[in-house]
Amino acid sequence: MVLTQAESEALLLSLKISTVAVIAALPFALAAAFLLARTRFPGKTFVDGVLHLPLALPPVVVGYLLLITLGTREPVGAWLLTHLGLRLAFTWKGAALAAALITFPFQLRAIRLALAGLDRGLSQAAETLGAGPLDRFVNLVLPLALPGIVAGAITAFAASLGEFGAIITFVSNIPGETQTLPLAIYSALQSPGGEVEAARLSALSIALALVGLTLAELADRRVRALIGQ
Amino acid sequence: MTIEIRLHHRFGAFVLDAAFAIERPGVTALFGPSGAGKSTIANAIAGLFRPAQGRIVIGGRVVFDSSTNIALPPRARRIGYVFQDARLFPHMSVENNLRFGWRRAPERAGAAEFARIVGLLGLDDLLGRKPAKLSGGEKSRVALGRALLASPSLLILDEPLAALDAARKAEILPWLERLRDEAGLPMIYVTHALDEVARLADSIVLLRDGRVVAQGDAFDLLPDLEFANLAGASPLGAVFAAEVAHHRDDGLTELAFDGGTLLVPRLDAESGTRLRVRLRAEDVMLARVVPGAISANNVLSATVAATRAADDIHADVQLRCGNVKIVARITRASFARLEIVPGLAMFAIVKSVIVDSR
Numbered sequence: 001m002v003l004t005q006a007e008s009e010a011l012l013l014s015l016k017i018s019t020v021a022v023i024a025a026l027p028f029a030l031a032a033a034f035l036l037a038r039t040r041f042p043g044k045t046f047v048d049g050v051l052h053l054p055l056a057l058p059p060v061v062v063g064y065l066l067l068i069t070l071g072t073r074e075p076v077g078a079w080l081l082t083h084l085g086l087r088l089a090f091t092w093k094g095a096a097l098a099a100a101l102i103t104f105p106f107q108l109r110a111i112r113l114a115l116a117g118l119d120r121g122l123s124q125a126a127e128t129l130g131a132g133p134l135d136r137f138v139n140l141v142l143p144l145a146l147p148g149i150v151a152g153a154i155t156a157f158a159a160s161l162g163e164f165g166a167i168i169t170f171v172s173n174i175p176g177e178t179q180t181l182p183l184a185i186y187s188a189l190q191s192p193g194g195e196v197e198a199a200r201l202s203a204l205s206i207a208l209a210l211v212g213l214t215l216a217e218l219a220d221r222r223v224r225a226l227i228g229q
Numbered sequence: 230m231t232i233e234i235r236l237h238h239r240f241g242a243f244v245l246d247a248a249f250a251i252e253r254p255g256v257t258a259l260f261g262p263s264g265a266g267k268s269t270i271a272n273a274i275a276g277l278f279r280p281a282q283g284r285i286v287i288g289g290r291v292v293f294d295s296s297t298n299i300a301l302p303p304r305a306r307r308i309g310y311v312f313q314d315a316r317l318f319p320h321m322s323v324e325n326n327l328r329f330g331w332r333r334a335p336e337r338a339g340a341a342e343f344a345r346i347v348g349l350l351g352l353d354d355l356l357g358r359k360p361a362k363l364s365g366g367e368k369s370r371v372a373l374g375r376a377l378l379a380s381p382s383l384l385i386l387d388e389p390l391a392a393l394d395a396a397r398k399a400e401i402l403p404w405l406e407r408l409r410d411e412a413g414l415p416m417i418y419v420t421h422a423l424d425e426v427a428r429l430a431d432s433i434v435l436l437r438d439g440r441v442v443a444q445g446d447a448f449d450l451l452p453d454l455e456f457a458n459l460a461g462a463s464p465l466g467a468v469f470a471a472e473v474a475h476h477r478d479d480g481l482t483e484l485a486f487d488g489g490t491l492l493v494p495r496l497d498a499e500s501g502t503r504l505r506v507r508l509r510a511e512d513v514m515l516a517r518v519v520p521g522a523i524s525a526n527n528v529l530s531a532t533v534a535a536t537r538a539a540d541d542i543h544a545d546v547q548l549r550c551g552n553v554k555i556v557a558r559i560t561r562a563s564f565a566r567l568e569i570v571p572g573l574a575m576f577a578i579v580k581s582v583i584v585d586s587r
Contacts, residue, residue, distance in 0.1 A: 037359075047467060107423070108453060119316075121312065121314065121316050122316055122319075123305070124277050124310075124312075125277075125310070125316040125318075126301045126318070126329070127277070127302070127303040127304050128275055128276075128277070128304070128306075128309065128310040128376075128379075129304075129329050129330030129333060129375065129376075129379050130307075130330055130333030130334060130335075130379060131304060131329075131333060132303045132304060135333075140318065143320045144319070144320060162521040187568060226320065227319060227320035228319040228320050228321075228360060228361045229319065229361070
């Protein structure tokens with residue numbers, strides 16, 4: 001199957017948006033997971049709930065909320081544009097942000113589970129050997145939580161590829177800018193005689209998913225071997 | 230180096246209230262049944278547990294004092310800790326495990342010292358392996374090496390053999406003996422196994438229900454009948470130091486100790502080598518007169534110091550042989566027949582001598 005230019009454009013855009021979404025959300029997911037797994041503070045249950053909100057909300061609502069805060073005429077959106085030159089509404093960066101928000105809980109949950117499953121005894125051993133908190137985090141916690149981090153990133157990446165509602169609401173459906181594979185399929189189905197195009201794009205999505213899942217499995221094995229599991 | 234420990238902490242109905250001091254290098258056994266508070270004390274010394282009240286001084290440095298609110302974190306205490314479950318870092322090779330504490334030590338030991346400890350513990354062939362590929366005994370040795378290489382001023386071993394089967398224990402014990410004799414640093418050895426105490430300890434702190442009930446030199450306490458009562462165990466017999474005197478032509482080696490000499494099957498050790506010798510109470514017979522034609526090579530003259538009824542059938546007799554205490558376990562029938570009383574001069578016939586390396 002040879003891809004048309006529009007098809008490969010949608011494919012590459014999907015990959016770009018998902019990659020950026022996963023990478024952008026990762027540090028926040030890591031910090032939030034550490035906070036939830038290792039500390040106690042008043043209102044923790046509430047914070048926990050808020051962080052998982054994107055999982056429970058309809059994606060369209062997330063897109064709408066983004067639109068009314070980060071639209072270029074809204075205060076925050078206008079500020080970002082004038083001070084940082086960052087335009088989010090109707091751009092692929094906005095699509096990445098929407099995907100990052102929606103898939104953030106997947107990363108958070110996976111990393112949090114990995115952190116909770118770590119043997120605290122290893123941390124104690126590192127303490128008696130002279131390692132301070134940051135040292136232990138970098139040299140012990142992060143490497144040992146890597147399978148969880150990778151698993152979370154893969155799930156989030158897969159979910160980002162399929163994200164529809166938040167993207168179309170916040171950044172619309174602009175070919176070459178915000179039209180990812182699911183949006184392209186939707187457009188094809190909306191136009192008369194687009195069934196063949198929709199079928200081709202769907203087949204592409206299935207192929208992408210299969211390749212992605214295989215790579216994910218290989219990555220998981222590699223990481224586990226690396227940390228001696 | 231002196232180590233002073235005083236702790237008080239309440240866990241519900243259980244109260245830990247222990248104080249003791251360690252005055253010299255060598256192995257101090259923190260000995261007692263499960264639930265006596267041994268590991269809690271070890272954790273408090275290392276800084277892994279913070280007791281409500283107390284004071285811990287290691288070599289003149291106060292590492293914990295509840296009255297002045299001093300509580301150094303574990304990494305500032307420089308105490309090596311060998312955990313029962315080894316706790317090797319699974320994502321690092323043996324070598325990187327060993328170097329973990331070594332790199333972080335304030336005064337890092339040199340490359341020669343690194344090689345020496347690797348050699349001392351026989352780790353050369355393991356350096357490239359991951360912990361998951363090691364046997365239980367190998368893990369214990371790596372954990373020992375890792376703790377030692379952090380240049381600690383005190384080494385705590387928390388039941389390092391408890392997770393191992395008998396064969397693995399027998400494999401590790403000689404390494405621990407080498408460590409005791411060559412590392413030259415104070416060691417606190419937490420255990421509930423009296424045979425490990427007998428083999429390794431220079432001094433003993435006996436704990437029961439969170440309190441220190443006996444403390445002293447291992448050679449004094451182990452043959453002590455009162456200590457046996459407190460420990461809820463049978464006395465092990467005698468444990469004392471001896472020195473290789475000379476090798477005889479008939480295949481026997483003569484050992485000199487502070488109370489006479491013993492003959493043992495030829496030992497592969499030079500004259501003057503210091504050894505640790507054990508005489509099990511079951512292997513000592515008693516006689517009121519010098520026995521004539523008998524096969525046993527070792528007959529020691531000794532004086533009865535104390536006696537106790539061990540059970541319905543047996544009695545324990547503690548004797549002094551020079552400055553060494555030995556114990557014989559005999560039947561109560563023999564005890565009555567021989568009319569044994571403290572002060573009586575007797576002959577102890579030793580059937581077998583156990584020689585531990587030192």
